Each structure stands twice: as structure tokens, then as C-alpha cells.
Amino acid sequence: MIKVLSIAGSDPSSGAGIQADLKIFQALGAFGMAVPAALTVQNSRGVSSLEPVSPNMVSKQLDAIFADIQPDAIKTGMLLTRQNVLAVAKTVKRFKLGSLIIDPVLRSSSGKTLLKRDAVTVLKKHLFPLALLVTPNIPETEALTGLRIRTEKDMDQAAVKLLDMGPSFVLIKGGHGHGQATDTLYGRKTIVSFSTKRRNGEFHGTGCALSSAITVFIARGYSVEKAVEKAKQFVNNLLKSAKRVGKGKARYFQF
Numbered sequence: 282m283i284k285v286l287s288i289a290g291s292d293p294s295s296g297a298g299i300q301a302d303l304k305i306f307q308a309l310g311a312f313g314m315a316v317p318a319a320l321t322v323q324n325s326r327g328v329s330s331l332e333p334v335s336p337n338m339v340s341k342q343l344d345a346i347f348a349d350i351q352p353d354a355i356k357t358g359m360l361l362t363r364q365n366v367l368a369v370a371k372t373v374k375r376f377k378l379g380s381l382i383i384d385p386v387l388r389s390s391s392g393k394t395l396l397k398r399d400a401v402t403v404l405k406k407h408l409f410p411l412a413l414l415v416t417p418n419i420p421e422t423e424a425l426t427g428l429r430i431r432t433e434k435d436m437d438q439a440a441v442k443l444l445d446m447g448p449s450f451v452l453i454k455g456g457h458g459h460g461q462a463t464d465t466l467y468g469r470k471t472i473v474s475f476s477t478k479r480r481n482g483e484f485h486g487t488g489c490a491l492s493s494a495i496t497v498f499i500a501r502g503y504s505v506e507k508a509v510e511k512a513k514q515f516v517n518n519l520l521k522s523a524k525r526v527g528k529g530k531a532r533y534f535q536f
């Protein structure tokens with residue numbers, strides 16, 4: 282049995298965050314576990330309020346799991362505060378957990394801050410060095426590196442900067458061109474691009490879904506390159522059948 286863990290925010294409408302991650306884990310046949318690091322109030326119209334889970338409770342939840350169950354891979358999503366980033370980093374280090382996938386969630390599509398400014402520095406300094414893979418989109422890549430990304434060359438430069446922060450691989454999501462959605466995976470010796478048809482409209486939780494699917498494929502023993510390829514195909518299929526479930530425009534994944 283493959284066991285995977287998500288450490289992220291809670292989305293009560295369950296299109297993103299730990300609830301969505303658990304659905305993806307389930308759909309891909311893994312045993313999913315989830316530690317909430319923050320609570321949000323949100324629905325298909327966006328995030329209206331949020332608060333962190335205390336770092337002490339984050340640490341205790343992680344300790345309880347790791348003292349008992351060894352996940353094959355772990356992903357982090359919305360961590361919100363500096364203290365919670367540190368709590369995760371400390372525990373991951375203490376239990377020498379490999380296969381950490383970081384989705385560096387900074388903002389919701391509706392514009393709410395999901396990682397505070399002082400937490401960004403700590404994420405880069407303390408969590409990135411422990412990561413197998415970090416999966417920023419273009420705005421997150423810009424915020425994390427301080428570089429403006431307009432061209433492919435800019436993206437390559439940003440990837441080098443992110444790799445210098447310590448992760449083994451970086452997946453920059455959301456490159457454009459010719460009606461395609463292109464994500465590019467950078468390793469120390471690899472650059473591979475994955476393209477799928479660009480889909481118009483608003484989708485909720487796409488980043489969460491992709492990083493969760495990657496986490497399952499990594500846990501199954503696929504290489505990072507193969508895991509990203511398979512996860513991208515899986516999410517592309519989910520995009521085809523995504524539907525509006527509430528009054529907002531955002532479409533949610535259906536299983």
C-alpha cells in the first residue's frame with residue numbers, strides 16, 4: 282500500500298487544499314493522510330477569511346503520524362505562517378523524511394495571501410533544501426526569485442536561482458504559447474517541457490491537484506520526470522470534466 286501525506290490549508294468547499302489532495306490521493310489508489318496547517322473560509326467565489334493552525338498543533342499532528350506511519354511521499358501546500366513552515370521543516374528533518382514535494386502556494390486566485398511575507402524567506406531557507414521537487418507557477422517563481430519572467434531565458438535563469446536554494450528539481454508551471462499550457466521541469470542535468478492543450482476558464486485547485494498527483498507517482502517509485510508527465514496527463518483529464526458546483530465561476534474537479 283502506498284501512503285502519502287498532505288500538509289496544507291483546509292478548503293471547506295473542498296476544491297483545493299487538504300480536502301482536494303485527499304480526493305486526488307484516493308482517485309489514484311493511494312492511502313491519503315492530511316495535516317491542516319491553516320483553515321480558510323472559502324467557496325467557489327473565493328477565500329473570505331483565514332487563520333493558521335498553531336505551530337504546536339502542526340508539530341504534534343506530524344509527530345503522531347511519523348511515530349506510527351511512514352509516508353512514502355509528502356507534499357506541502359498552504360502553510361500560511363513562518364512558524365508553521367519552521368514546524369514542518371524541523372519535523373521533516375528530524376524524521377529524515379525523503380520525497381518531499383513543495384507546492385509553494387503564495388496567493389489564492391481571488392487574491393488572498395496564503396503565505397505571509399516573512400514566511401517566504403523561511404520557506405526558501407529551511408524547507409526548499411529538504412525538497413525533492415518545488416512546483417511554483419510563474420507569479421510564484423517571480424516572487425520567490427525576484428526576477429521578472431517574460432521569456433524562456435528568464436524562466437531558465439529563475440530555475441537556476443531556485444535550484445540554488447536546494448531542491449533537486451523545480452517544475453515551473455504555466456508557460457504560454459500556441460494554445461498550449463507548458464510546464465518545464467528543471468533538474469541539475471535535465472530540462473524537460475510538458476505541454477497540454479490550454480483550457481480557458483477558471484479552475485479551482487489545479488495546482489493542488491497537480492502536486493498531489495505528482496506525490497502519488499513519486500511514492501509509487503516513478504522518476505520525477507515520469508511522475509510529472511503522468512500527473513500532468515491525469516490533471517488534464519480532470520480539467521476536461523471540471524464543473525461549476527456553486528454560484529462562482531470557478532470550476533471544480535469531479536471524480
Ligand code: PLP
Binds near residue numbers: 298328
Ligand atoms: N485554498 C487553499 C487551502 C489552497 O491550498 C489553495 C491553493 O493551493 C487555494 C485555496 C487556491 O486555490 P485556487 O487559486 O486554485 O482557487
